[in-house]
Amino acid sequence: MTNTNNKPLRDVVRPTTIVESGRLSARLGVNLTIATETFQHTGSFKLRAAYNLASQVPQRKIITASSGNFGQAMAYACKLLGKWCTIVMPDNSAQVKVAAVREYGGNVDLVNTLAKSRAQRVNEIAADHPDAYVSSAYDDPLVIRGNASLGEELCEMARTFDYIIAPIGGGGLTAGIVTAVRESGKSVKVVAAEPLLANDAARSLREGRIVYNETEPQTIADGARTVSVGNHNWAVLRDGLFSIVEVPEEKIEEGVRLLFSLANLKSEPTGALGVGAVLTQPEVFQGRSVCCVVSGGNVDAEVYREILGN
Numbered sequence: 001m002t003n004t005n006n007k008p009l010r011d012v013v014r015p016t017t018i019v020e021s022g023r024l025s026a027r028l029g030v031n032l033t034i035a036t037e038t039f040q041h042t043g044s045f046k047l048r049a050a051y052n053l054a055s056q057v058p059q060r061k062i063i064t065a066s067s068g069n070f071g072q073a074m075a076y077a078c079k080l081l082g083k084w085c086t087i088v089m090p091d092n093s094a095q096v097k098v099a100a101v102r103e104y105g106g107n108v109d110l111v112n113t114l115a116k117s118r119a120q121r122v123n124e125i126a127a128d129h130p131d132a133y134v135s136s137a138y139d140d141p142l143v144i145r146g147n148a149s150l151g152e153e154l155c156e157m158a159r160t161f162d163y164i165i166a167p168i169g170g171g172g173l174t175a176g177i178v179t180a181v182r183e184s185g186k187s188v189k190v191v192a193a194e195p196l197l198a199n200d201a202a203r204s205l206r207e208g209r210i211v212y213n214e215t216e217p218q219t220i221a222d223g224a225r226t227v228s229v230g231n232h233n234w235a236v237l238r239d240g241l242f243s244i245v246e247v248p249e250e251k252i253e254e255g256v257r258l259l260f261s262l263a264n265l266k267s268e269p270t271g272a273l274g275v276g277a278v279l280t281q282p283e284v285f286q287g288r289s290v291c292c293v294v295s296g297g298n299v300d301a302e303v304y305r306e307i308l309g310n
Contacts, residue, residue, distance in 0.1 A: 006055040006081070009149055013048055014040050016153050016293075024262040028278045029286050033161070035154060036265060036294040042100065044223075044271075044296025045150055046073035046137070049172060052146030053135055054081055061085070061132035063125050065118035067222045068097025069296050070137035075106025086129075088121045094222060094300045113216050117227075138170030139230020147173050151180025154291060161188045163285060165274040166293040168192035168201050168244065169224035171233030173295060178240035189242035193273035195219035195252060201229050201237070202244040210234050220303075221252055223270030223295065243284075245277035252276045253307045259294065260308060268299035269307070 019034040037045035050073035054062060062085040064074055071087035078085040086107040089098060093110075101108050111121045126134050136143065154164060154177070164181070168174045174192045181188055194201050198217035204210050212228040219225060229237065247255075255272030258279075259265045274292030278285050 009048065009052050009055070009146060012051050012080070013149065016040070016150055019263055019265060021263040024258060027258065027262060028275070029282060030278060031289045033159065033289075033291045034263060034265065034294055035150070035291055036267075036271075036297075037150070038266060038271065038294060038297030040296075042069070042072040042076045042104070043298040044069040044073065045147065045173060045293075046070045046296070047076060048149050049137075049143040049146035049176075050074040051077040051080070053140060053142040054078055054083060056142055057133045059131065059133035061129055062135050063122055063129065063132045064088070064135040064137055065122050066137050067225055068093050068101070069223055069298055071106060071108070072097060072100045072104060072298070074135070075101045075104035079105045086125055088118050088125065090118065090216070090225075094298065094303065096300050097298055100298070136170070136230060138172030138226070139232050141232055143172045144175045144179060144232060144236065147176025148180040149176075150293070151177035152184070155180055155184035155186055160186070160289065161291045162288040163189050163191050163242070164291045164293065165191045165193050165245075165277050167221070167224060167270050167273040167295050168194045168229070169198070169226040169270070171201060171229035171237055173293070174241065175233040175236040177293070178236050182240065190240065191242050191277065192237070192244040193247055193277035194244050195221045195224050195273070196246040196248045198224050198226070199246045200227070202246050204229060204234065205238065205241065205244050208238070219252075220249055221270040221273060223268065224273070245281050247273055247276040247280050251279045253310060254279055256304075256307045265294065266297045266299070266304070267294050268296050271295045271297060
């Protein structure tokens with residue numbers, strides 16, 4: 001399955017799925033619209049970034065690090081384009097994500113992040129492949145531009161939102177949405193939802209500079225286990241975000257349960273951060289028109305079962 005013509009991004013990705021749930025809106029006290037990427041190819045928004053990058057760089061080899069979703073997306077994009085990729089992943093990554101990278105044809109390199117960072121391992125592999133493009137899962141203009149396609153879809157909708165809330169880890173998704181909103185001229189406020197256990201972005205916004213976590217934070221929202229926001233993303237986010245909501249672990253889990261029970265939607269913990277943000281700061285969003293971006297649905301069955309059982 002090789003695409004030598006590099007089809008435009010919008011011809012490859014699925015449009016985001018819009019879900020409305022009166023029950024969930026009533027429970028949260030907002031006029032809620034869910035924009036879910038759980039039905040995207042590879043199960044998350046990451047294909048937008050991965051395909052945009054892989055289709056535009058001239059190199060035939062790509063090396064990157066990922067907790068899972070970007071790795072899956074890059075493996076799938078490279079399969080479409082006839083390219084080769086290696087994905088460095090933490091050895092405690094969700095097994096469903098590791099398996100998917102391999103099924104899409106990507107090479108998986110597992111690393112103990114307590115002993116060696118993903119970035120260190122990427123550099124080691126890159127030294128053996130000097131002809132490869134080393135990609136960040138979030139800190140790359142091509143990643144931001146690819147993710148902006150989701151924001152463009154939301155801005156093209158007939159309805160008007162007061163807030164768009166999206167998860168933040170490295171900042172690629174929110175930077176893309178901010179970029180699209182700016183280009184559209186709309187006045188919607190973009191809010192980032194971040195695990196409290198991994199609140200480097202929130203601390204960065206407060207201090208006006210990039211603040212780093214000492215190690216990869218072990219939040220249940222594995223897609224947000226980043227050490228810091230990316231430099232390219234920070235340049236967009238420092239002035240483009242309305243706010244960052246720091247979401248406690250129990251609110252992330254509650255968000256997963258509410259999406260399942262009231263919207264019939266399976267979300268991974270990272271994808272539930274937007275709903276968790278509304279649960280965390282209900283006074284901010286009460287009675288407003290809110291779009292929560294559910295970034296993906298790739299979650300291990302055991303983890304999902306445990307969350308739903310609590």
